[in-house]
Amino acid sequence: MVTAIAFDPHARTPLHRQLYDAIRGAIVAGRLRPGARMPSTRYLSEQLDLARNTVLNVFEQLLAEGYLVARPGSATFVADELPDRALRAARRVQGHDIKAPHPPSATETGVGLSRRGRELADGPIWARVPPRVPGAEVAFRPGLPALDAFPFERWGRLLARRWNRSGADLYDHGDPRGYGPLREALAEYLAAARGVRCDVGQILITTGTQQAIGLAAAVLLDPGAAAWVEDPGYPFARAALTAAGAALVPVPVDDEGIDVAEGIRRRRDARLAVVTPAHQFPLGHAMSPRRRDALLAWARDAGAWLVEDDYDSEFRYVGRPLAALQGEDPERVVYCGTFSKVLTPALRLGYVVVPRRVVGAFLAAKVGADLRTPPLEQAVLADFIAGGHFARHVRRMRVLYARRQDALLAAAGRFAPSLTLRPRPAGMQLIGWLPEGMDDRAAADRVTRAGLQAFPLSGLRLEPSRAGGLILGYAPVPAERMADCVRRLHAAVVSGE
Numbered sequence: 321m322v323t324a325i326a327f328d329p330h331a332r333t334p335l336h337r338q339l340y341d342a343i344r345g346a347i348v349a350g351r352l353r354p355g356a357r358m359p360s361t362r363y364l365s366e367q368l369d370l371a372r373n374t375v376l377n378v379f380e381q382l383l384a385e386g387y388l389v390a391r392p393g394s395a396t397f398v399a400d401e402l403p404d405r406a407l408r409a410a411r412r413v414q415g416h417d418i419k420a421p422h423p424p425s426a427t428e429t430g431v432g433l434s435r436r437g438r439e440l441a442d443g444p445i446w447a448r449v450p451p452r453v454p455g456a457e458v459a460f461r462p463g464l465p466a467l468d469a470f471p472f473e474r475w476g477r478l479l480a481r482r483w484n485r486s487g488a489d490l491y492d493h494g495d496p497r498g499y500g501p502l503r504e505a506l507a508e509y510l511a512a513a514r515g516v517r518c519d520v521g522q523i524l525i526t527t528g529t530q531q532a533i534g535l536a537a538a539v540l541l542d543p544g545a546a547a548w549v550e551d552p553g554y555p556f557a558r559a560a561l562t563a564a565g566a567a568l569v570p571v572p573v574d575d576e577g578i579d580v581a582e583g584i585r586r587r588r589d590a591r592l593a594v595v596t597p598a599h600q601f602p603l604g605h606a607m608s609p610r611r612r613d614a615l616l617a618w619a620r621d622a623g624a625w626l627v628e629d630d631y632d633s634e635f636r637y638v639g640r641p642l643a644a645l646q647g648e649d650p651e652r653v654v655y656c657g658t659f660s661k662v663l664t665p666a667l668r669l670g671y672v673v674v675p676r677r678v679v680g681a682f683l684a685a686k687v688g689a690d691l692r693t694p695p696l697e698q699a700v701l702a703d704f705i706a707g708g709h710f711a712r713h714v715r716r717m718r719v720l721y722a723r724r725q726d727a728l729l730a731a732a733g734r735f736a737p738s739l740t741l742r743p744r745p746a747g748m749q750l751i752g753w754l755p756e757g758m759d760d761r762a763a764a765d766r767v768t769r770a771g772l773q774a775f776p777l778s779g780l781r782l783e784p785s786r787a788g789g790l791i792l793g794y795a796p797v798p799a800e801r802m803a804d805c806v807r808r809l810h811a812a813v814v815s816g817e
């Protein structure tokens with residue numbers, strides 16, 4: 321991995337310093353592990369096209385500082401015990417959980433990153449939140465479904481059957497568009513449940529919405545092109561756009577959804593907008609019909625694309641599900657759906673319905689990204705749908721989540737105004753609004769220290785706001801655990817007042 325360092329010969333930083341920073345940065349961030357054997361200086365100088373003496377000097381320096389150790393036989397290794405300075409830096413990078421792996425910030429990785437790489441590394445704070453430690457409390461992690469109600473046995477049986485009996489069919493390269501029967505099942509489901517207008521040829525299976533948005537950005541945006549994003553909004557959609565070099569244009573949302581007039585005022589010429597019309601993430605409003613019309617009218621007028629992130633529309637508890645925007649203009653809207661909410665995010669399975677005229681480009685981008693989505697789970701999922709288990713699971717979860725939302729509201733009712741929640745007719749999370757002026761990041765830190773998880777609303781904003789809140793995912797919290805979790809949550813919130 322050391323040989324993958326990209327040097328910038330035009331940078332003001334001299335080459336030996338770039339090499340030093342890169343190796344030290346990799347050691348501090350844990351990408352070069354304690355005890356790892358370093359390549360020889362001769363090998364490195366050849367691979368990196370640097371003078372041998374430059375590499376030797378850098379090794380000398382790192383040896384002198386204690387990051388590297390020389391062992392008999394002249395090989396060099398990463399030190400088992402890092403110097404104090406490095407450990408302090410590592411703690412800083414890893415935040416409050418030293419055990420959790422954590423991406424280094426741009427400052428820590430030092431030289432070698434592109435501008436886009438630096439923007440990504442310093443990007444959304446969610447990407448910098450350590451993953452949940454296995455076994456830790458799941459309350460109130462947003463985006464997590466009720467894994468306590470996941471049909472593990474049924475899934476396991478279907479998986480074992482496919483694993484044992486599929487023969488060569490599922491073990492070869494497979495179709496880059498995705499597993500045929502799954503795409504056919506989706507075409508039927510989307511037409512019936514979401515009013516999506518497409519044929520099966522327009523459906524590609526992706527590794528989640530994340531990849532779908534990434535593909536859209538890759539094929540529809542030139543580097544530097546403007547893209548509207550909802551503010552507050554989904555940070556990982558922003559990350560996918562940033563990775564494609566887009567210029568993000570934050571557009572405020574209100575209780576009718578994205579403020580189209582404001583978007584036009586800021587960047588009428590944007591090439592694309594990513595929106596969550598059925599259920600705005602994270603505030604939870606449905607886009608009003610007049611906003612939908614205004615958005616479509618702008619997109620047609622500007623020749624822009626709309627990317628519809630329909631991430632949890634299955635969970636609407638009151639009234640009829642709202643039809644997808646895609647059905648209103650299938651040649652302009654790229655529709656993204658996911659199994660992360662309805663089943664589990666661990667599957668990494670989603671789909672994108674692509675306007676007919678750009679199917680070929682999306683497919684090429686998909687192949688360029690990862691050749692294809694692993695077929696085995698796709699086949700199991702197709703079996704799960706065909707057997708009627710999917711529809712049953714969605715129905716059960718709809719009832720369960722409505723009950724869990726009620727339990728959350730009942731438990732939180734007595735804590736207003738230090739924690740104020742409003743019922744919502746859909747979804748898997750609510751905002752716990754904090755008293756005006758309370759720093760929601762500090763509150764979220766206190767909640768984390770209390771052993772719960774709640775992410776700060778400000779982490780999803782590009783522009784500051786005085787209205788702070790915590791995003792509370794209630795789907796994974798059993799109703800009987802809710803009162804206790806809410807009590808601990810509230811105690812942590814007010815402990816900072």
Ligand SMILES: Cc1ncc(COP(=O)(O)O)c(C=O)c1O
Pocket residue numbers: 462463527528529530531554596601629631657658659660665669670
């Ligand atoms: C707004 C939004 N979009 C999409 C997703 C799902 O993304 P993926 O399919 O990549 O897991 C989530 C899940 O957390 C989400 O909150």
